[in-house]
Amino acid sequence: MIVVILVLxxxxxxxxxxxxxxxxxxxFHGAELDLALVAMEFxxxxxxxxxxxxxxxTFAGVLVAHSETPARLVDLTRAALxxxxxxxxxxGLFMFALMTAFTGASGITVVALGSLMLPALLAAGYQRxxxxxxxxxxxxxGVLFAPSLxxxxxxxxxxxxxxxxxxxxxxxxxxxxxxxxxxxxxxAAYAMWVQRDLPPDTRPAxxxxxxxxxxxxxxxxxxxxxxxxxxxxxxxxxxxxxxAAWVLITLVFIRREISLxxxxxxxxxxxxxxxxxxxxLGMSLASTNVMIDAxxxxxxFEAVAPHIDSRIxxxxxxxxxxxxxxxxxxxxxxxxxxxxxxxxxALAFGVDPVHLGIIFLANLQIGYCTPPVGINLFLAxxxxxxxxxxxxxxxxxFLGLLLIALLIITWWPALSLxxxxxx
Amino acid sequence: xxxxxTLAPDGSSWMNELRAAEQRIQAQTDNRVRIRYYPGGxxxxxxxxxxxxxxxxxxxxxxxxxxxxGVSSAVNLYSLPFVFESEDEIxxxxxxxxxxxxxxxxxxxxxVPGLSLGGFAYLFGRDPFPAPAALSTSWRVWVPAGDAxxxxxxxxxxxxxxxxxxxxxxxSLQTGAINTFASTESGAIILQxxxxxxxxxxxxxxxxxxTIGLDRRxxxxxxxxxxDIVLSEFNQALVRLEAVNRRDNESAREALVGQGITITAPxxxxxxxxxxxxxxxxxxxxxxxxxEVPHLDDMLERLEAYRAK
Amino acid sequence: xxxxxxxxxxxxxxxxxxxxxxxxxxxxxxxxxxxxIVMRNVFxxxxxxxxxxxxxxxxxLAMIAAVVAAGRFRHIRIDLLSRLLPPKLVTIIHVLxxxxxxxxxxxxxxxxxxxxxxxxxxxxxxxxxxxxWMVQLIVPIGFALMAVRFVAAAFRxxxxxxxxxAFTELPEDTRPDSR
Ligand code: NA
Ligand code: NA
Numbered sequence: 001m002i003v004v005i006l007v008l009x010x011x012x013x014x015x016x017x018x019x020x021x022x023x024x025x026x027x028f029h030g031a032e033l034d035l036a037l038v039a040m041e042f043x044x045x046x047x048x049x050x051x052x053x054x055x056x057x058t059f060a061g062v063l064v065a066h067s068e069t070p071a072r073l074v075d076l077t078r079a080a081l082x083x084x085x086x087x088x089x090x091x092g093l094f095m096f097a098l099m100t101a102f103t104g105a106s107g108i109t110v111v112a113l114g115s116l117m118l119p120a121l122l123a124a125g126y127q128r129x130x131x132x133x134x135x136x137x138x139x140x141x142g143v144l145f146a147p148s149l150x151x152x153x154x155x156x157x158x159x160x161x162x163x164x165x166x167x168x169x170x171x172x173x174x175x176x177x178x179x180x181x182x183x184x185x186x187x188a189a190y191a192m193w194v195q196r197d198l199p200p201d202t203r204p205a206x207x208x209x210x211x212x213x214x215x216x217x218x219x220x221x222x223x224x225x226x227x228x229x230x231x232x233x234x235x236x237x238x239x240x241x242x243x244a245a246w247v248l249i250t251l252v253f254i255r256r257e258i259s260l261x262x263x264x265x266x267x268x269x270x271x272x273x274x275x276x277x278x279x280x281l282g283m284s285l286a287s288t289n290v291m292i293d294a295x296x297x298x299x300x301f302e303a304v305a306p307h308i309d310s311r312i313x314x315x316x317x318x319x320x321x322x323x324x325x326x327x328x329x330x331x332x333x334x335x336x337x338x339x340x341x342x343x344x345x346a347l348a349f350g351v352d353p354v355h356l357g358i359i360f361l362a363n364l365q366i367g368y369c370t371p372p373v374g375i376n377l378f379l380a381x382x383x384x385x386x387x388x389x390x391x392x393x394x395x396x397x398f399l400g401l402l403l404i405a406l407l408i409i410t411w412w413p414a415l416s417l418x419x420x421x422x423x
Numbered sequence: 424x425x426x427x428x429t430l431a432p433d434g435s436s437w438m439n440e441l442r443a444a445e446q447r448i449q450a451q452t453d454n455r456v457r458i459r460y461y462p463g464g465x466x467x468x469x470x471x472x473x474x475x476x477x478x479x480x481x482x483x484x485x486x487x488x489x490x491x492x493g494v495s496s497a498v499n500l501y502s503l504p505f506v507f508e509s510e511d512e513i514x515x516x517x518x519x520x521x522x523x524x525x526x527x528x529x530x531x532x533x534x535v536p537g538l539s540l541g542g543f544a545y546l547f548g549r550d551p552f553p554a555p556a557a558l559s560t561s562w563r564v565w566v567p568a569g570d571a572x573x574x575x576x577x578x579x580x581x582x583x584x585x586x587x588x589x590x591x592x593x594x595s596l597q598t599g600a601i602n603t604f605a606s607t608e609s610g611a612i613i614l615q616x617x618x619x620x621x622x623x624x625x626x627x628x629x630x631x632x633x634t635i636g637l638d639r640r641x642x643x644x645x646x647x648x649x650x651d652i653v654l655s656e657f658n659q660a661l662v663r664l665e666a667v668n669r670r671d672n673e674s675a676r677e678a679l680v681g682q683g684i685t686i687t688a689p690x691x692x693x694x695x696x697x698x699x700x701x702x703x704x705x706x707x708x709x710x711x712x713x714x715e716v717p718h719l720d721d722m723l724e725r726l727e728a729y730r731a732k
Numbered sequence: 733x734x735x736x737x738x739x740x741x742x743x744x745x746x747x748x749x750x751x752x753x754x755x756x757x758x759x760x761x762x763x764x765x766x767x768x769i770v771m772r773n774v775f776x777x778x779x780x781x782x783x784x785x786x787x788x789x790x791x792x793l794a795m796i797a798a799v800v801a802a803g804r805f806r807h808i809r810i811d812l813l814s815r816l817l818p819p820k821l822v823t824i825i826h827v828l829x830x831x832x833x834x835x836x837x838x839x840x841x842x843x844x845x846x847x848x849x850x851x852x853x854x855x856x857x858x859x860x861x862x863x864x865w866m867v868q869l870i871v872p873i874g875f876a877l878m879a880v881r882f883v884a885a886a887f888r889x890x891x892x893x894x895x896x897x898a899f900t901e902l903p904e905d906t907r908p909d910s911r
Pocket of ligand 2: 326327367374
């Protein structure tokens with residue numbers, strides 16, 4: 001009954017943090033417990049070390065989106081691989097992934113990079129439908145790569161519901177690498193196949209040396225940060241500090257593309273994202289504690305277990321639930337609401353929590369561009385002025401390929417777990 | 424119904440003993456007392472558990488003695504730095520002082536069925552431990568947040584004490600914020616801190632211990648005869664755990680040596696210097712009112728008497 | 733009219749104050765983090781209190797930013813039905829939802845004030861000389877201010893979103909409704 005009311009409130013536009021807060025309050029009240037427990041749980045967003053990375057990465061991403069860096073990236077892409085059939089598309093995919101991994105928000109990628117990449121693709125002779133599908137789905141790539149915020153957030157939630165499992169952010173960063181590359185590779189292969197007969201781009205491409213020099217300040221950053229994280233030389237928080245400081249110094253002080261006077265507005269812009277995410281996380285810590293207190297995950301497992309006879313059936317069911325959730329909900333909200341419920345049940349089915357995390361995020365990532373309501377579809381339709389139905393059709397082949405990659409990721413735990421087991 | 428949280432995961436010796444106690448309590452009270460455990464830290468760390476007990480969500484939790492220092496300073500009695508030289512000394516005094524510690528905690532609203540000693544903590548570090556006089560501030564030693572006495576003692580010894588919550592120790596060893604820590608032999612291995620150490624100083628620093636703390640209000644709601652059953656069963660579980668701890672520490676010591684950690688006995692002169700620094704610091708802090716340790720003089724007297732025997 | 737101007741100017745001052753606070757906190761976070769990295773790599777040691785301070789700053793950033801977001805309809809929400817229902821009903825629902833959200837914020841403010849009071853009893857240190865309860869005081873303050881903002885929001889029209897998602901993740905100038 002309460003759940004129905006909450007869903008209704010959410011559907012008519014009540015901010016999700018307030019919906020979750022109401023749920024947590026109702027839960028503690030129903031268990032005859034002190035409602036101050038909601039506040040006690042909420043405050044823990046100020047006690048989790050890894051959350052320090054959130055504002056830093058987000059600030060860096062928003063600052064980059066406001067600068068000329070995306071344009072410089074597209075120039076470099078054209079200069080480097082414009083001549084190779086499918087090359088522009090392939091390098092474009094990597095740029096999308098990089099951007100989304102660093103900003104944690106695929107919406108920023110569509111807007112900042114997609115709007116520049118689409119004209120470049122069209123000018124190089126790609127069909128509009130293909131280019132549209134590539135930009136829309138490509139922008140969601142990157143959720144599985146360090147230092148993406150959803151990966152960090154999953155680790156935070158998993159540590160709360162299964163503290164004894166030793167689920168580290170670093171493990172997730174390593175685990176996401178190969179599945180992320182698989183998804184990219186599948187789309188890249190498709191791009192090469194579709195564009196195999198395309199004549200090479202004959203327009204004068206920007207000169208490689210020049211466009212590389214133009215982006216010399218920003219280009220080393222991903223290598224330093226990703227190299228630092230994956231080699232263990234930088235802790236996650238330190239990587240976030242380096243990223244924020246680097247972007248701030250190069251764009252504001254060296255390039256002076258963003259004036260100091262604009263900085264407070266951009267900081268505010270970025271922090272509103274962070275505030276919106278953290279306040280939902282704080283409330284969901286409370287609703288999670290309600291469930292732990294009432295031992296809901298154990299009961300859910302006992303209810304579900306007799307009907308599911310294998311781990312793989314369970315995982316397929318999880319995929320289905322997550323695809324729908326990813327389509328309807330913001331990725332962060334979907335994560336903090338569903339992960340506390342699913343993780344304990346999955347553990348009881350013998351699923352590795354790190355593998356589960358990768359499945360989780362791969363699903364939510366695909367949800368960005370799943371018709372009818374994936375967010376990237378609407379953004380693309382709006383930004384590029386194409387009818388939403390045309391965008392649906394354009395993304396379908398890409399979506400089909402991503403679903404195949406998802407099945408491989410689900411069926412083959414070693415793809416996710418091999419790297420963290422070795423390093 | 425009693426809801427009790429522990430940091431120990433299901434399947435650990437702590438949880439096994441507690442589940443055994445639960446079975447016996449339920450049987451003996453004809454299911455009048457039911458116990459529900461929240462293992463594995465799902466209810467948060469000790470400070471979170473104490474707050475949840477205050478708010479009535481939990482009725483009990485498993486704690487280390489250090490966790491309870493904020494509840495009553497009497498729990499510090501066995502964990503004063505450099506007071507005891509062997510476990511036998513503590514065992515000889517427990518009959519008298521265990522009840523005093525329990526009474527002090529009960530006065531603050533926490534019912535404690537018994538105490539379970541976890542073994543002495545020793546110093547671990549990357550370099551061999553020199554004479555106390557040769558120590559410098561480049562020795563960055565972890566002290567539990569809130570343990571003012573240990574911090575002052577280390578300061579007097581000339582090293583840099585670094586107060587941190589337990590959860591931060593592992594990363595701080597990685598980042599180099601600390602390079603020295605104190606732990607029991609088994610604790611160092613369980614928490615994986617030993618990876619960052621090459622030397623252990625075989626000088627007992629302070630006694631660690633753990634216990635079950637029950638909320639007094641909740642406990643008093645139980646029927647009179649049930650209370651005795653709960654106390655006695657939990658106490659027996661704690662006694663059994665102490666034996667387990669002793670065995671674990673012995674095998675952990677062998678494992679540490681096996682992993683290449685050098686265990687060195689201190690020069691007797693150095694040990695006396697440590698004890699002197701510690702007792703002077705303690706006396707200063709007590710005189711100036713920075714800390715209080717109830718029953719301390721009594722305990723030191725009895726310790727002298729035992730040593731004289 | 734004059735009243736309106738006065739109100740707007742207060743509003744602008746307040747927004748500038750919030751932006752300044754957020755900027756100082758964020759730059760502080762970057763600065764403290766850089767200091768920490770330099771200390772670790774050059775001097776081989778880190779400031780023991782910096783981690784606690786940075787966590788506290790994140791809580792303050794989150795609460796202040798949440799207050800700002802409340803004033804600009806930037807909290808994450810699903811907005812599915814507003815395109816299916818008649819505009820009049822949408823307006824009524826909007827007013828109700830904002831008032832209900834304000835009530836939730838007021839409740840949170842009261843509950844977190846009680847938690848801060850409980851924390852005051854425990855007297856634990858957060859970092860350096862700062863007590864945990866002082867750090868946590870931003871929570872009741874933040875929720876109280878959010879409640880005010882949501883009441884005000886009840887009587888303003890929300891931006892019309894074109895699809896089922898909140899646009900919290902987009903830079904403002906690229907949001908479809910600011911075309
Ligand atoms: Na997003
Ligand atoms: Na979504």
